[in-house]
Amino acid sequence: MTQDPVDHMVSDSTDLRHSAKIGAREAGGPHRQGLVSDAPAKMSSRDLKVYYGDKQALYDVSLDIPVNQVTAFIGPSGCGKSTYLRCLNRMNDNIDVCRVAGSVMLDGHDIYDDDQDVVQLRSRIGMVFQKPNPFPKSIYDNVAYGPRIHGMAKDRDELNGIVLGSLERAGLLEEVRDRLDAPGTGLSGGQQQRLCIARAIAVRPEVILMDEPCSALDPIATERIEELIMELKANYTIIIVTHSMQQARRVSDKTAFFHLGRLVEHGLTKAVFEDPQDDRTKDYVTGRIG
Amino acid sequence: MTDITETQIRMARRLARRHGAEKRFKLLALLAAWIGLVFLGVLLFTVIKSGHTALLQTEVLLKVTLQGSDLGQPVSGDRSEAVAGANYNAVIKRALRETFPEVKGRSQLRELYGLVSVAAAYEVREAMMEHADPVGNTVAIWVTASDDVDLIIKGTVPRTAPEEQRHLSDRQMNWIESLEKADGIKAKFNTNFFTSGDSREPELAGILGGAMGSLYAILVCLAISFPLGVASAVYLECFAPKNKVTEFIEVNINNLAAVPSIVFGLLGLAIFLNVFMLPRSAPLVGGMVLSLLTLPTIIIAGRAAIKAVPPSVREAALALGASPIQAVFHHVLPLAMPGILTGTIIGTAGALGETAPLLMIGMVAFIVDVPTSVVDPATVLPVQIFLWSDIPEKAFVERTSAAILVLLSFVCLLNLVAVYLRRKFEIRW
Numbered sequence: 033m034t035q036d037p038v039d040h041m042v043s044d045s046t047d048l049r050h051s052a053k054i055g056a057r058e059a060g061g062p063h064r065q066g067l068v069s070d071a072p073a074k075m076s077s078r079d080l081k082v083y084y085g086d087k088q089a090l091y092d093v094s095l096d097i098p099v100n101q102v103t104a105f106i107g108p109s110g111c112g113k114s115t116y117l118r119c120l121n122r123m124n125d126n127i128d129v130c131r132v133a134g135s136v137m138l139d140g141h142d143i144y145d146d147d148q149d150v151v152q153l154r155s156r157i158g159m160v161f162q163k164p165n166p167f168p169k170s171i172y173d174n175v176a177y178g179p180r181i182h183g184m185a186k187d188r189d190e191l192n193g194i195v196l197g198s199l200e201r202a203g204l205l206e207e208v209r210d211r212l213d214a215p216g217t218g219l220s221g222g223q224q225q226r227l228c229i230a231r232a233i234a235v236r237p238e239v240i241l242m243d244e245p246c247s248a249l250d251p252i253a254t255e256r257i258e259e260l261i262m263e264l265k266a267n268y269t270i271i272i273v274t275h276s277m278q279q280a281r282r283v284s285d286k287t288a289f290f291h292l293g294r295l296v297e298h299g300l301t302k303a304v305f306e307d308p309q310d311d312r313t314k315d316y317v318t319g320r321i322g
Numbered sequence: 323m324t325d326i327t328e329t330q331i332r333m334a335r336r337l338a339r340r341h342g343a344e345k346r347f348k349l350l351a352l353l354a355a356w357i358g359l360v361f362l363g364v365l366l367f368t369v370i371k372s373g374h375t376a377l378l379q380t381e382v383l384l385k386v387t388l389q390g391s392d393l394g395q396p397v398s399g400d401r402s403e404a405v406a407g408a409n410y411n412a413v414i415k416r417a418l419r420e421t422f423p424e425v426k427g428r429s430q431l432r433e434l435y436g437l438v439s440v441a442a443a444y445e446v447r448e449a450m451m452e453h454a455d456p457v458g459n460t461v462a463i464w465v466t467a468s469d470d471v472d473l474i475i476k477g478t479v480p481r482t483a484p485e486e487q488r489h490l491s492d493r494q495m496n497w498i499e500s501l502e503k504a505d506g507i508k509a510k511f512n513t514n515f516f517t518s519g520d521s522r523e524p525e526l527a528g529i530l531g532g533a534m535g536s537l538y539a540i541l542v543c544l545a546i547s548f549p550l551g552v553a554s555a556v557y558l559e560c561f562a563p564k565n566k567v568t569e570f571i572e573v574n575i576n577n578l579a580a581v582p583s584i585v586f587g588l589l590g591l592a593i594f595l596n597v598f599m600l601p602r603s604a605p606l607v608g609g610m611v612l613s614l615l616t617l618p619t620i621i622i623a624g625r626a627a628i629k630a631v632p633p634s635v636r637e638a639a640l641a642l643g644a645s646p647i648q649a650v651f652h653h654v655l656p657l658a659m660p661g662i663l664t665g666t667i668i669g670t671a672g673a674l675g676e677t678a679p680l681l682m683i684g685m686v687a688f689i690v691d692v693p694t695s696v697v698d699p700a701t702v703l704p705v706q707i708f709l710w711s712d713i714p715e716k717a718f719v720e721r722t723s724a725a726i727l728v729l730l731s732f733v734c735l736l737n738l739v740a741v742y743l744r745r746k747f748e749i750r751w
Contacts, residue, residue, distance in 0.1 A: 123641060128564055151643050159641035165634035167653060177652070178642040228638070235642055 071098035073137075074239060074269040075120060080134035082115050082124065089115045092134070093295045095288055097239075102261060102270045104284030104301065106277060108316065111290040113273050117241050120271065121157040122150050138239070155182055158232030162244040164224035166216030166231070171208050174216040174227055175199060178235035194234055202230035203260050222253025229260065233268070240264065242272040246279065258283050277317055281305055289313045369730070373723025379512035379525060380467040380475040382438055382501065386417040386446055387460045405456055410443040414465070421506070422497060433494050439466040439525045466514070467507065469524040469717035471498060475509055478720060489716075515724065519692045520706065524717030527710070529728050531692045535605050535685070535700030536674060536732065542609020542696055543673055547616045548666055552655075554617075555624025555662070560636075560650050579618035586614045587679030595683060602684040603699035611679045616669035623665020627658035660744040667740035671733050677704045703729040 073096035082090040090112045097103050105113035115124070122143060124130040135142045143153050155178075166174050175195040178184075185191035195212075199205040204226045208219070216227050225245055232240055242261070246254040261270055261283050274280050280287050281301060288298035289312075297304060297313045308314040394407020418434050419425065425434050442465035449463045450456040470489040473479040479488045481495065490498075501507040519531030554575075562568040590611035594600045600607050631654050639649035655662075680686060686705050693700035701709070703725065710722040 121641065123637065126637075126640065126646075151645050153643075154641055155643035161634060161637065161641075163634060165632070165638045167635060167638065168657065177639070177644075181642070181644050181648055181652075231638075231642065 071101055073097060074099035075136065075138050075271075077116075077119070077136045078134055080116070080119060080132070080136060082112070082119060083131040083133075084127070085129040089293050090119075091294045093290075095295055095298060097269060097271060098286060099269050100265055100267070101285040102265050102272060102283050103286045103288065104280035105271065105273045105288050105290060106275075106280050106316070107290035107296075109275075112293040113288075113290040114243055115293075116290065116295075117243055117271060117273050120239070120241055121154050121159055123159065125150060155235050156237055157239040157241060158235060158237035160225070160228050160232055160240065160242045160245045163248050164221055164228055166219070166224050166227050168215065168217050170213045171199075171216045171219070171227060172212040175230050175234045178231060182235060184235070198230040198234035199227075201233055201264070202226045203256065203263075204230055220253070222249050222256055225249060225253070225257060226260065229257075229264075233264070237268065239269045239271065242270065244273050244275060247275060254279070277305070277319075289316060291316070366730075369723050369726050371723075373720055373725075373727050375476045375478055376515055376720040376724035377512055378476055378509040379514060380472040380507060380509045381464040382442075382467045382471075383462055383506040384414065384417045384438070384442070384446070384465050385420070385460050385462050386413050386450075387458070388413055388450055388456045390457055393457070402451065405450055406447065408447070408450070410447045410450075414438060414442050414446060422500075430493065433491055434497065436468055437471055437494065437497060439468050440523060441466050441526050464510070466525050469715065471507075472509075472525055473717055474498060475507060479716065515721070519690045520688060520701070520709070521690060522688075524713075524715055524721060527718070527721055529703070529706065529721075529725050531689060532701050532703045532706030532725065533728060533732070534693050535608070535689075536702040536704075536729075538605035538693060538696045538700065539608040539612060539680075539685075539702055540670060540674055542606055543612040543616060544666070544670060546610060546613035547620055547669070550613075551617050551620030551666070552624055552662060554621045555628055556650055556655065558621070559625045559628040560654065561646065575618050575621050579622060582678075583615055583676055584678040584682065586611050587682030589614065590679060591682045601697050601699070603687055603689070603701075604697045605685075605693060605700050605702075606696040607683045608680050608685050608700075608702065609696070611683060612673040612676060615676065615679065616666070616673050619669030619672070620662070620666050623668070624658065624662045627661025627665070628654060630661060631657045656747065659747045663740055663743050663747070667736055671736055674733060674736070675704050675729065677702075677708055680705055703732065 075097040076095065078094050080090055080093040081088065093112075093116055095116075105117060107113045118124045119132055119136055120143075124132060132144060136144060138153070138156065142148070167177060169177070172195055175198050176191055179191055179194045185194055196205060199208065204223060207223060208214070208227075216224065219227060225248075229240075229245075246257050249257065258279065261272065264270060265285075272280075272284065284301045286298065287301040287304040289296045289304060289308075289310075291312050297308060297310045304313065305317050308317055314320075388405070388408060392408045392410075392413055393404040394409070396403040396407065415431075415435055418437070419431070422434060425431060445465045446463055449461065453459070453461060467475070470479075471494075474481060474488060474490060474495070475498070481488070485491060488495075498507060514526065515528050517530055518526065518528030521527040558568060558572065590607055594607045594610055595602060600610075635653050635657065636649050639653045640646070644652065677686075680702060684699075685701055686709070687699065687701060688709065689699050689701050691698070707722055707725045707729065710718045710725060
């Protein structure tokens with residue numbers, strides 16, 4: 033799969049587009065390009081609007097997601113950050129009343145184009161959910177499921193390799209090596225979540241979406257997942273929705289703050305937390321709202 | 323300060339009331355469960371009490387001798403044909419006369435002959451045909467006794483009962499006693515009941531015809547309603563758009579579950595028999611009608627079971643790039659299976675006990691032959707029970723109860739299969 037820089041493909045000249053390219057230019061307003069990382073964008077959205085029936089859930093979100101970095105979405109409940117995340121792998125397609133307008137680019141190709149195969153898209157963009165949701169199958173089968181349906185392995189040995197490699201990269205292999213046939217649902221919460229990560233990376237995605245992956249876990253399990261995220265970002269573009277501002281600060285390179293369905297502010301994590309430009313961001317990161 | 327103590331007293335009183343209510347409710351629930359159990363116990367007890375005797379059948383030991391004069395006239399001159407065509411009624415009568423040489427006169431002899439069933443001739447014929455050298459040798463054969471003798475021997479009718487109640491004369495009673503003394507009469511396990519079809523003679527009537535009819539009808543019913551029901555449930559729950567049309571379908575399925583079963587029988591008569599020209603009285607049509615009956619149950623149970631599968635499982639599969647069909651068939655359906663199976667078994671058990679719709683398609687009939695395929699004329703267990711319960715002969719009473727027991731064990735068997743399948747699928751959870 034290609035990982036070309038895509039900034040040149042974005043044709044319209046919103047300031048966000050430049051944000052991905054021009055690192056040092058200082059500009060006013062909530063979107064301060066100067067503090068945005070200069071890595072090329074893996075995914076980007078332009079004027080993304082989402083409606084649930086008559087209710088609009090997202091207003092004109094334009095955002096670039098840099099390649100091989102961790103981008104955190106923060107904001108109070110119901111602010112649209114999860115909705116936005118689910119637009120990125122078209123999980124919202126499964127909701128009857130949900131309507132999406134605008135564009136989301138993956139490597140410069142609009143994933144909402146008619147010719148975009150959703151199944152193929154989701155093999156490129158993995159997802160980890162809020163509540164660990166391993167299949168009620170063995171640990172092995174959990175990880176092997178994705179490679180199996182996509183026909184990634186040509187024989188058993190190759191499949192074994194993919195499964196063990198994925199468990200290894202998810203930092204779970206040592207704990208489960210001798211019980212791969214045990215049910216995935218029998219693991220502890222943190223192990224289950226790492227199993228879900230292993231399952232996601234077994235399909236060799238380019239992007240991993242994480243929807244509050246640690247909210248159901250204890251601090252120790254959370255720490256392990258966060259370490260894992262830091263390791264994984266070398267190879268994957270990671271987007272994480274989180275309620276914990278500490279977590280966003282710890283793991284993310286870039287942070288986007290959502291409020292009432294709008295992208296209020298985004299930039300380098302350090303800048304968003306230490307020098308927020310918008311009052312709403314300031315209130316939120318200092319704990320006054322949310 | 324006073325406020326606090328007053329509140330505390332009020333709370334304590336309230337707490338006592340709450341505990342009391344809880345205790346009363348527990349007792350009531352326990353009582354309800356016990357009442358249910360007692361009813362079930364009484365039902366089972368009465369059915370078993372009156373039905374267990376049908377497991378035994380009295381037989382009489384006859385020393386029969388096939389004589390050359392009894393043999394039939396073979397067309398081809400074949401000896402076995404002559405044996406097969408022999409007059410076995412005469413053989414049996416002679417054997418009875420030889421056992422009781424003192425019996426004289428037409429009416430007395432008729433009473434004597436009445437001790438054995440009309441089936442005795444067939445039984446002797448069968449034994450003789452298997453015999454290497456049947457002619458001239460005296461062979462001891464157990465033959466079926468008549469139903470009235472059977473009832474006396476098994477004690478269903480007391481020996482002290484007046485003549486008109488036991489349907490046997492005092493003379494016949496004496497013969498029975500002398501047979502008993504010589505060990506020439508006894509109750510044996512009634513294999514005939516489980517291996518033959520219906521008959522006008524109670525001692526010959528068996529349940530196999532009804533059982534096979536039920537089995538075929540249920541198999542046809544399951545073969546139609548299970549795949550259709552599961553497919554409908556999957557479509558309605560996972561793929562159908564939520565609009566007026568699906569809402570309309572939903573309401574109608576729920577209504578269908580409440581339609582009186584005889585209406586489905588009328589539909590079967592009008593469509594399956596009159597339009598499709600399918601055979602009358604056939605388990606095929608019976609199964610089709612019953613599938614109409616179980617379909618709504620399966621769909622409703624299937625939808626509930628699919629709805630109960632956590633959506634996170636389906637989402638996980640979709641997020642991995644599974645197609646919607648794959649997500650459903652690999653993950654949702656296996657998890658919903660225990661629930662779907664429960665619904666299916668409940669529906670099938672209901673269909674198994676159904677009589678009314680089968681009335682309409684001619685499955686309420688006196689059919690002697692055991693069906694060997696789904697298009698043979700047949701009756702089903704509940705219809706068999708209904709038919710036997712209508713017959714005035716006393717010997718059919720125990721057979722009716724025994725048939726009920728067979729039907730109940732059928733249902734039990736179905737439930738066991740359901741429990742087994744449920745366990746099997748639940749292990750994967």
